[in-house]
Amino acid sequence: MAKVKTYVRHLIVFGIQQALCCLFPVLVFASLALSHLFTGVLPRYDFMLLMCIIIQIALYFTKIETRDEVFVICVFHLLGLAMELFKVHFHSWSYPEAAHTKFFGVPLYSGFMYASVASYMCQAWRRLDLSIINWPNHVWARVVGGCIYINFFSNHFIHDARYLIGIFVVLLFRKANVLFRIQNSIYRIPVILSFMLIGFFIWLAENIATRLGAWQYAYQHKAWQLVNFQKLSSWAFLVIVSFIIVAELKMLKDKRETV
Template structure:
């Protein structure tokens, strides 16, 4: 698997020249690793960040009575961002397949969830399916974009990764539960326990600059879920969609939604493994552990 796209290769070469004189040990070395970690995370989030900026800008400055509905403008902007990512070679064609999978999986769930009243979108426009504007699928695609980009940028490896079929079964049950819990018993807590059981021993190895670090993969799932929850609060404040409790005025999205996003991480990870199978740490990763 190619670690970087051509554009990222040039950025990486420039960054290594810039940091060539950085110390390898001590407080300054740790600071460099921290800054590089932040820069890589920001770069991995570029699709989602651009989409979030568009959502906020459309709410703040796009007129409500414009000829082209706000929802349609958001769809066109999301498509433009995706095209830009490909043309500018910030994303590979292989990664596009993962993003398309996220888009399809997310849109199907959106159609159901809006039908049962879990959340709703502003009416208007022609680029929609039922009550779901087509830009909604790009919000799931943004998660997919982050997942595949972070996989490359940090050269992710996994120790004691579970059998892929096991994680796929759990992910399938989680996806089904997003639908069935409206009619039968909600199994989310049982599914949460299943994730902990399946991934309890799995450790993620990620390379930042000179060093490779380790983290329990369950902790990584939780951290990503927290950041998605924060982005969700910004998006709902911008009116991208609203939950029933926000109909009379915006309120913070309940922390209980973190459980849903944590479960979504399982689906996300499985979708990514279809394109990038999990790899075990090699001797280089083991030797550079911090």
């Protein structure tokens, strides 16, 4: 019975910590939900850019996010914005509303949607005292991350290699585990399972985002529909790239601090 109570308590603590890790994306989604109330003052996409910047500044100056975490978030914003420009150009999705801060059809706030994934990962790493065992060779981890990111672009010109890359990911990370701390107890989860779980919850968040008009796929223009289940794999691969970048930066920093 004592063990059950401990597990329940840890589960509650874990849930609270996860909620705190999601603070940035939750605030972004809350801004999306409220953005239609300010259309008489600012177009929604401009309002969202302003709110994202304010949220980022507030999280930094309240020390909820560190300087290093803000740096990682900015990197993800630029990587996400580059992908947005490419995907919108090839009509993968669109931003149909008018705005002053649209660049080649892409509102500048869109990069913050990717940055929110980085924010979650950085927060989780610190709040749950994450560590990784059996991480693969750094060179191979970076290569597979690069291949996934390139495939997001190249699949418009050549065969989509996501499933071939997926096999390589499974082989490469099959032994890797994430360790996290809840109070004085250490738990572990396979890295591959964490990829899938985070990707699934991002897909759920994407359904909310498209419902709120953050962006639209071609099949959602006439009426909102559930986001295609194929996007689950897309988000899972985005999570893998994000995880590799954050993990490699964290391990590089730890190595420098121990030298």
